[in-house]
Amino acid sequence: MTAAKRRAGSSTSSSSSGSNEQQPLQQQQQLQQQQHYQNADQQSSQAHEYQHLLQHPHHHLNHYSSSSNNDHPQQYHQRHQQQQQHHQQHQATLRDCSVKLPLDILWLPKSAMRPVGPDTSHTDCILVVGVSRPKLAVVFLTVMLISLFLTFHVLYDSAVYNIQAAQAVHERHRLSLAASASALASPASSSTGLSSNHLPVFVKPVTSSNQLSHPMVFPSSRVHFPKTSRRLPQALIIGVRKCGTRALLEMLYLHPRIQKAGGEVHFFDRDENYLKGLEWYRKKMPHSFRGQITIEKSPSYFVSPEVPERVRAMNASIKLLLIVREPVTRAISDYTQLRSHAATAILPLAESSGGGGGGGASAAGAAAAAAQKMPSQSLLYAKLQAAHGYDNTLGGSGAGAKETKMISNTRRVAPMMMTTTTTTPTPNAAQLAAKSFEELAIFPNGTVNEAYRPLSISMYHVHLHRWLEVFPREQLLVVNGDRLIEDPVSQLKRIEAFLGIEHRVRSEHFYFNETKGFYCLRYDNGDRCLRETKGRKHPHVDPIVVSRLRKFFAEYNQRFYELVGEDLGWPEE
Numbered sequence: 176m177t178a179a180k181r182r183a184g185s186s187t188s189s190s191s192s193g194s195n196e197q198q199p200l201q202q203q204q205q206l207q208q209q210q211h212y213q214n215a216d217q218q219s220s221q222a223h224e225y226q227h228l229l230q231h232p233h234h235h236l237n238h239y240s241s242s243s244n245n246d247h248p249q250q251y252h253q254r255h256q257q258q259q260q261h262h263q264q265h266q267a268t269l270r271d272c273s274v275k276l277p278l279d280i281l282w283l284p285k286s287a288m289r290p291v292g293p294d295t296s297h298t299d300c301i302l303v304v305g306v307s308r309p310k311l312a313v314v315f316l317t318v319m320l321i322s323l324f325l326t327f328h329v330l331y332d333s334a335v336y337n338i339q340a341a342q343a344v345h346e347r348h349r350l351s352l353a354a355s356a357s358a359l360a361s362p363a364s365s366s367t368g369l370s371s372n373h374l375p376v377f378v379k380p381v382t383s384s385n386q387l388s389h390p391m392v393f394p395s396s397r398v399h400f401p402k403t404s405r406r407l408p409q410a411l412i413i414g415v416r417k418c419g420t421r422a423l424l425e426m427l428y429l430h431p432r433i434q435k436a437g438g439e440v441h442f443f444d445r446d447e448n449y450l451k452g453l454e455w456y457r458k459k460m461p462h463s464f465r466g467q468i469t470i471e472k473s474p475s476y477f478v479s480p481e482v483p484e485r486v487r488a489m490n491a492s493i494k495l496l497l498i499v500r501e502p503v504t505r506a507i508s509d510y511t512q513l514r515s516h517a518a519t520a521i522l523p524l525a526e527s528s529g530g531g532g533g534g535g536a537s538a539a540g541a542a543a544a545a546a547q548k549m550p551s552q553s554l555l556y557a558k559l560q561a562a563h564g565y566d567n568t569l570g571g572s573g574a575g576a577k578e579t580k581m582i583s584n585t586r587r588v589a590p591m592m593m594t595t596t597t598t599t600p601t602p603n604a605a606q607l608a609a610k611s612f613e614e615l616a617i618f619p620n621g622t623v624n625e626a627y628r629p630l631s632i633s634m635y636h637v638h639l640h641r642w643l644e645v646f647p648r649e650q651l652l653v654v655n656g657d658r659l660i661e662d663p664v665s666q667l668k669r670i671e672a673f674l675g676i677e678h679r680v681r682s683e684h685f686y687f688n689e690t691k692g693f694y695c696l697r698y699d700n701g702d703r704c705l706r707e708t709k710g711r712k713h714p715h716v717d718p719i720v721v722s723r724l725r726k727f728f729a730e731y732n733q734r735f736y737e738l739v740g741e742d743l744g745w746p747e748e
């Protein structure tokens with residue numbers, strides 16, 4: 176810049192000295208005047224030029240070097256004006272170089288920087304990136320705070336995780352000890368498909384060494400993650416007892432979107448549980464991720480009159496699964512279980528042992544005394560039975576107030592004790608175990624004992640009617656229990672669609688166990704069948720009695736088909 180300026184200055188002075196020698200005085204004066212104006216002009220634009228040259232050295236160098244020292248002053252003046260125009264244009268360009276960007280990113284003229292080596296590029300601007308100290312400090316602090324937050328979050332999560340895992344291991348250990356103790360004390364208590372500690376049938380006891388080596392494994396054998404919580408069920412298997420409720424729940428549990436309550440909670444059908452409130456119920460539920468569906472099954476819900484309203488009070492949009500089986504087969508299955516209990520002379524906690532109640536000691540006139548020992552569910556039944564007076568023989572009546580009213584107003588027999596907490600063998604138990612299904616289901620005069628509980632539970636339409644008074648039909652899915660035994664996948668596909676979850680449970684999850692005569696489940700870590708309490712061998716029942724009962728049920732079945740809008744094709748004789 177200085178050199179160029181000097182060059183421009185010297186060219187001007189040399190041209191003026193030439194004129195002094197050759198031209199007259201007047202012309203010299205004119206020229207001096209012009210020079211004076213020119214110099215004034217030059218001085219006024221000197222600051223701009225300096226700025227300009229700082230930012231565009233190449234341009235200025237070319238510009239000045241291309242100027243002829245011998246130009247006429249007028250021409251020079253014109254050129255100077257052009258230079259000024261040029262200069263203004265370049266000022267506009269310069270604005271690009273002085274754009275201020277956030278975080279100290281600047282475009283600067285290259286001339287402002289001291290080049291390290293020879294400058295070969297043809298650009299005028301240079302990008303300078305820098306961060307001021309306060310900004311650097313803010314960024315640093317922010318990064319520090321975020322990493323601190325993340326560290327604490329991870330530490331907190333893993334602490335909660337470990338505490339819960341440790342609790343679960345402790346609980347599981349306690350339960351398995353209780354299970355082995357009760358198994359020793361009462362082999363019959365496992366006949367319902369659940370151990371007395373309410374562990375699900377499929378969950379095999381884990382040895383304490385296993386528990387210690389897998390502290391993150393919960394009783395349900397699924398890993399519990401900190402981001403899970405216990406949620407109230409979004410779906411219920413409401414019954415029917417002995418129709419495959421346990422098999423259905425375990426099969427559904429193969430689906431990754433399903434979580435299940437381990438045992439039968441009996442929240443809605445037992446007053447003593449219901450009075451504990453929803454929070455108590457929620458705590459009985461397993462941990463689940465958001466998006467998973469928690470399912471609980473208590474088959475006695477179906478036949479308990481107060482349950483539909485209570486369920487609706489909890490969740491009016493809950494999904495209900497009702498599994499049914501051919502009614503006479505179901506009744507025989509019920510009888511088989513009740514007889515099994517009676518034969519061991521241990522009267523079962525009927526409602527907790529697979530739902531539905533049932534199991535009975537004949538104790539005519541003993542209802543009041545027994546009621547004192549009974550859970551409230553049994554108490555309700557005892558009241559009903561006392562009011563209506565039904566047969567109290569093995570697995571007697573008591574499916575519900577409306578049902579009993581409708582079905583049997585004819586018989587007035589001493590009320591029966593539906594359930595009892597006693598484990599003392601009664602003399603009647605053995606006698607009851609000796610009674611045949613035929614004797615219990617058909618009176619000597621050939622009429623059907625409608626009040627016999629295994630039969631009254633099979634009158635599905637009576638119970639379903641109550642549910643459909645409270646819930647819309649679309650909220651209830653009827654599962655065919657007979658088909659579930661033969662072809663589980665087809666039924667599960669329907670249920671997956673009903674629950675709004677993708678089809679995931681497939682045939683490779685099952686294998687047919689010839690010895691058992693049922694499908695068993697195939698898990699990643701092994702195969703599992705339901706306990707021997709499921710799929711018991713049924714006693715032989717006189718075909719005439721079976722036919723008689725099928726005819727009897729034909730009408731009820733038709734009513735049931737009408738209610739559900741589907742013909743299940745059960746035999747009518």
Ligand SMILES: Nc1ncnc2c1ncn2[C@@H]1O[C@H](COP(=O)(O)OS(=O)(=O)O)[C@@H](OP(=O)(O)O)[C@H]1O
Nearest residue numbers: 416417418419420421422508529693694709710711
């Ligand atoms: N895969 C598989 N394995 C074993 N058992 C199966 C299976 N699928 C359905 N079932 C039928 O389930 C019947 C027992 O029904 P529940 O589980 O509802 O009984 S309970 O009410 O919970 O006691 C049980 O009835 P019974 O055969 O009379 O014992 C079985 O027939």
